[in-house]
Amino acid sequence: MKKSRIIVLGAGFGGLELTTVLSEALGDKVDVTLIDKNEAFVFGFSKLDVMFGRATPDAVRLSYRDFMKAGVCFRQETIGAIDPTALRVTTDGGTYEADVLVVALGADYDMDATPGLADGGNEFYSVAGAERVRELLPTFTKGRAIIGVCGAPFKCPPAPSEAALLLHDYLTARGVRGDCEISFVIPFGSPVPPSPDTSRALVAAFAERDIKFVPGRRVRSLDLARRVAVLDDGSEMPYELFLGVPKHRAPEVVLASGMAESGYVPVKSATLETRFPGVYALGDVATVGVPKAGVFAEGQAHIVAASLIARLTGGESAEAYDGRGSCFVEFGAGRVGRIDVDFFSGPKPTGTLQGPSAALVADKELFGSSRRARWFGR
Numbered sequence: 250m251k252k253s254r255i256i257v258l259g260a261g262f263g264g265l266e267l268t269t270v271l272s273e274a275l276g277d278k279v280d281v282t283l284i285d286k287n288e289a290f291v292f293g294f295s296k297l298d299v300m301f302g303r304a305t306p307d308a309v310r311l312s313y314r315d316f317m318k319a320g321v322c323f324r325q326e327t328i329g330a331i332d333p334t335a336l337r338v339t340t341d342g343g344t345y346e347a348d349v350l351v352v353a354l355g356a357d358y359d360m361d362a363t364p365g366l367a368d369g370g371n372e373f374y375s376v377a378g379a380e381r382v383r384e385l386l387p388t389f390t391k392g393r394a395i396i397g398v399c400g401a402p403f404k405c406p407p408a409p410s411e412a413a414l415l416l417h418d419y420l421t422a423r424g425v426r427g428d429c430e431i432s433f434v435i436p437f438g439s440p441v442p443p444s445p446d447t448s449r450a451l452v453a454a455f456a457e458r459d460i461k462f463v464p465g466r467r468v469r470s471l472d473l474a475r476r477v478a479v480l481d482d483g484s485e486m487p488y489e490l491f492l493g494v495p496k497h498r499a500p501e502v503v504l505a506s507g508m509a510e511s512g513y514v515p516v517k518s519a520t521l522e523t524r525f526p527g528v529y530a531l532g533d534v535a536t537v538g539v540p541k542a543g544v545f546a547e548g549q550a551h552i553v554a555a556s557l558i559a560r561l562t563g564g565e566s567a568e569a570y571d572g573r574g575s576c577f578v579e580f581g582a583g584r585v586g587r588i589d590v591d592f593f594s595g596p597k598p599t600g601t602l603q604g605p606s607a608a609l610v611a612d613k614e615l616f617g618s619s620r621r622a623r624w625f626g627r
């Protein structure tokens with residue numbers, strides 16, 4: 250009997266977990282192809298480690314050569330076209346026909362949406378950007394630094410708060426903090442809106458460290474000649490160092506496929522099904538009703554996996570995506586907080602904070618190392 254062909258587009262948090270679960274449950278009984286343009290996976294939080302010199306770029310790259318799962322074939326190819334009606338995908342390596350297509354292509358950065366950002370804005374949300382900032386930071390010894398968010402939604406809402414606190418630590422360790430100012434601009438009214446506890450703790454941490462917090466504002470453009478960040482209300486903030494979170498959007502190939510609406514792929518939140526039969530979308534590329542974070546992509550991967558396993562074994566999955574997840578937040582000074590969020594079970598999202606504490610540093614490390622071992626055997 251012909252095996253079902255499942256094609257998973259994108260080997261990030263969602264694609265890696267989905268194909269791992271399928272392999273564990275079905276092994277060689279199913280024909281899974283996992284496609285990604287990159288040679289290696291990098292955790293989002295590793296970009297902060299690279300940027301602040303806590304890890305080398307090589308140390309955080311997890312090569313897909315080490316992703317070996319029964320029934321799963323990884324192909325390093327760039328996807329150029331997706332036909333969600335014909336269930337056909339074209340890459341620079343060939344054309345694939347699928348019985349089931351799962352789009353897990355993440356979110357890309359729209360550098361052109363913020364004039365000046367590409368030429369002198371130092372985004373730190375890509376690996377290449379974090380590597381450039383790593384080279385630049387040692388040259389910053391005095392003046393004004395801005396951590397600036399250029400649009401929402403953006404990946405991992407606590408990450409720019411973490412960057413501000415870790416920048417404080419970095420400058421303090423180098424003995425130049427007293428000569429530097431740090432400001433943090435974010436379009437939300439608070440650092441982590443679903444968790445008032447976390448937001449309060451972060452705002453207190455900013456105040457203790459003399460980090461100027463500018464909520465409810467987005468960076469609209471950078472005037473590179475005058476070294477000024479222009480905010481969405483027209484106000485201006487001069488800087489010597491700008492570290493930016495770029496505006497996000499779905500990858501071009503997804504926008505061109507006709508699957509996206511308002512920038513991302515709409516799905517049924519409970520099942521991650523798109524409006525195209527046999528096509529699922531999960532993680533940052535989809536509009537699910539939860540923030541863009543690896544932990545949510547992973548939870549959604551479990552639901553899609555359960556649905557596919559049920560379908561292939563002649564049943565129906567009763568599991569619905571619950572919008573729960575736990576995120577770790579670096580508060581600096583060797584302390585980490587943990588937020589347990591729940592988006593769907595109550596009338597509004599909730600998020601409870603544990604810590605911050607030194608003890609939670611080990612929990613955050615385990616979050617990364619357990620996935621590294623599960624996916625890459627390392």
Ligand SMILES: Cc1cc2nc3c(=O)[nH]c(=O)nc-3n(C[C@H](O)[C@H](O)[C@H](O)COP(=O)(O)OP(=O)(O)OC[C@H]3O[C@@H](n4cnc5c(N)ncnc54)[C@H](O)[C@@H]3O)c2cc1C
Binds near residue numbers: 264354576577
């Ligand atoms: C600084 C920072 C810190 C973060 N910290 C955390 C954290 O602590 N916890 C957490 O849960 N999340 C964190 N995140 C967010 C997390 O990294 C993402 O939300 C998560 O990776 C999303 O998973 P995904 O599977 O949807 O997409 P991704 O992991 O982005 O994977 C998408 C994949 O698709 C591939 N792709 C895209 N286009 C193409 C194409 N045309 N052809 C072939 N392949 C393509 C990409 O190469 C990529 O590998 C952080 C992010 C950043 C930037």
